[in-house]
Amino acid sequence: xxxxxxxxxxxxxxxxxxxxxxxxxxxxxxxxxxxxxxxxxxxxxxxxxxxxxxxxxxxxxxxxxxxxxxxxxxxxxxxxxxxxxxxxxxxxxxxxxxxxxxxxxxxxxxxxxxxxxxxxxxxxxxxxxxxxxxxxxxxxxxxxxxxxxxxxxxxxxxx
Numbered sequence: 001x002x003x004x005x006x007x008x009x010x011x012x013x014x015x016x017x018x019x020x021x022x023x024x025x026x027x028x029x030x031x032x033x034x035x036x037x038x039x040x041x042x043x044x045x046x047x048x049x050x051x052x053x054x055x056x057x058x059x060x061x062x063x064x065x066x067x068x069x070x071x072x073x074x075x076x077x078x079x080x081x082x083x084x085x086x087x088x089x090x091x092x093x094x095x096x097x098x099x100x101x102x103x104x105x106x107x108x109x110x111x112x113x114x115x116x117x118x119x120x121x122x123x124x125x126x127x128x129x130x131x132x133x134x135x136x137x138x139x140x141x142x143x144x145x146x147x148x149x150x151x152x153x154x155x156x157x158x159x
Contacts, residue, residue: 008033009091012084013065015051024048034090041090047083054081065091107131 011018011026018026027047034041063071069088072078078085107128130137 005094009065009087009094011051012087012091013063013068015054016056020052023051027051030087034087042083042087047087050081050084054084104128104132 008030011023011030014026015023028044031040031042031044031047065088069085069092072081072085072088110131
């Protein structure tokens with residue numbers, strides 16, 4: 001599945017190295033992929049012109065899709081290459097698997113058991129996010145978090 005998605009969007013990365021006929025074929029495939037009914041996200045003719053007029057020395061070798069998108073943003077070229085801009089944004093936001101969603105539901109099932117069914121939704125959401133991002137949560141200092149929480153919730157009355 002990931003290879004199919006990469007193949008559809010390969011023209012966005014490989015365009016400096018492609019022959020004109022191959023560029024046209026891949027750009028047409030990309031435009032057809034991003035068309036639903038009579039609504040097209042890209043203009044095929046304009047995309048070809050944008051890719052052919054893109055300076056060959058600017059994209060570095062082995063530049064990833066996200067790198068090229070950032071490059072267009074940093075150089076202020078998104079208005080000059082609007083079809084490439086749209087296609088790159090779609091490419092970097094297209095999920096290639098549903099593993100993230102499946103992992104979220106798996107973690108939710110582990111946390112929300114029968115014995116914990118009285119847990120509030122806010123607490124459940126917080127625990128789920130911590131569990132999904134456990135690598136980051138391992139770096140959090142629990143002592144500092146508890147001290148911060150205690151300082152905010154302290155009800156000590158000073159006489």
